[in-house]
Amino acid sequence: MVREKSYRFEVISDVHIDLENNGKKIYFVYAEKNFRRALEIAKKRNCDFIVNVGDSVTNATGAKAEWQRYREIINESGYGGMIFEAMGNHETRFVKYGGCTIEEAHREFIDGTRLKEKPVNRIAGKTYYAYTDQTFGDAFLFLSLENGVSTNEIDNFTDEQMDWAEEQLERFYHEGRRVFLIQHAPIVRFGVGDDIMEPAYGGSIRMTSQNGSAFLNNQRFLRLVKQYKDTIWLSGHTHVDLRDEVNYSNENENACHMIHVPSVAGTTRLSRDKNGKRVLDRSFYENASQGYIAEVFEDRAVFTGINIFDDRLYPQYQYIIRK
Ligand SMILES: [Fe+2]
Ligand SMILES: [Fe+2]
Numbered sequence: 001m002v003r004e005k006s007y008r009f010e011v012i013s014d015v016h017i018d019l020e021n022n023g024k025k026i027y028f029v030y031a032e033k034n035f036r037r038a039l040e041i042a043k044k045r046n047c048d049f050i051v052n053v054g055d056s057v058t059n060a061t062g063a064k065a066e067w068q069r070y071r072e073i074i075n076e077s078g079y080g081g082m083i084f085e086a087m088g089n090h091e092t093r094f095v096k097y098g099g100c101t102i103e104e105a106h107r108e109f110i111d112g113t114r115l116k117e118k119p120v121n122r123i124a125g126k127t128y129y130a131y132t133d134q135t136f137g138d139a140f141l142f143l144s145l146e147n148g149v150s151t152n153e154i155d156n157f158t159d160e161q162m163d164w165a166e167e168q169l170e171r172f173y174h175e176g177r178r179v180f181l182i183q184h185a186p187i188v189r190f191g192v193g194d195d196i197m198e199p200a201y202g203g204s205i206r207m208t209s210q211n212g213s214a215f216l217n218n219q220r221f222l223r224l225v226k227q228y229k230d231t232i233w234l235s236g237h238t239h240v241d242l243r244d245e246v247n248y249s250n251e252n253e254n255a256c257h258m259i260h261v262p263s264v265a266g267t268t269r270l271s272r273d274k275n276g277k278r279v280l281d282r283s284f285y286e287n288a289s290q291g292y293i294a295e296v297f298e299d300r301a302v303f304t305g306i307n308i309f310d311d312r313l314y315p316q317y318q319y320i321i322r323k
Pocket of ligand 1: 014016055090237238239
């Protein structure tokens with residue numbers, strides 16, 4: 001029997017290497033251990049590459065040492081394959097505290113991820129890029145929260161990035177390619193990663209500011225995910241656990257396939273406070289570390305949830321997306 005042609009990648013998000021105050025006050029306590037486990041799993045399961053949906057660092061007091069730790073863990077793990085990272089909001093967090101400029105944070109991301117050494121299509125100095133897989137010619141578009149950390153308060157993409165994304169998507173569809181869109185932050189009350197009727201997380205992308213003025217590039221992003229319905233959009237950011245079942249949506253066929261990727265560092269749980277209000281439980285448990293193994297065949301992509309702590313697959317959280 002001929003084996004069906006396929007390729008495989010691991011999907012992780014919100015690794016959150018955390019060296020706040022030089023290691024004295026660590027918030028994401030299991031980040032390093034579970035990132036190492038994720039890399040070992042990718043090696044053991046023969047993944048062709050890893051897709052990392054962003055927030056690789058935590059960056060309360062500068063990201064340089066955290067990026068260094070990120071690289072050390074990769075080197076120590078024995079995983080020799082490629083990792084493609086999207087830029088999340090934490091990558092630029094130090095800008096908010098006046099610790100560096102946005103350009104410096106972008107450079108740290110480019111250096112920390114070794115982006116220049118990867119076989120990707122990119123514009124010099126930019127944090128968004130495209131990768132084409134060698135098996136089927138599938139396109140992976142890595143978008144970037146280019147404008148900084150306060151995801152819920154700003155227009156998150158530059159005009160230039162959205163021009164680029166629109167042009168790429170149009171071309172890929174014209175060429176008949178399958179497209180994976182990797183963009184860290186979900187949209188409030190839309191899709192995946194939160195209770196969309198009663199959101200627990202305040203940090204998702206919005207279409208307008210508090211005073212009602214339009215975030216035009218966020219709106220362009222929303223148009224793309226509504227227009228190109230065959231696209232598979234992978235997001236992270238809320239850290240919400242697979243067990244809360246806000247993992248997949250296509251908004252009743254009004255949008256593309258959206259899959260939310262929980263956090264490697266420690267998942268959050270949709271919960272309620274004593275007044276019944278929706279909140280996120282941010283308690284950390286070492287064994288609450290999750291991602292996906294994606295197996296891509298000619299006619300379908302199969303995403304199966306995985307517990308990164310014990311390398312166990314969750315057959316109940318499997319999403320099959322037909323081409
Ligand atoms: Fe995060
Ligand atoms: Fe985030």
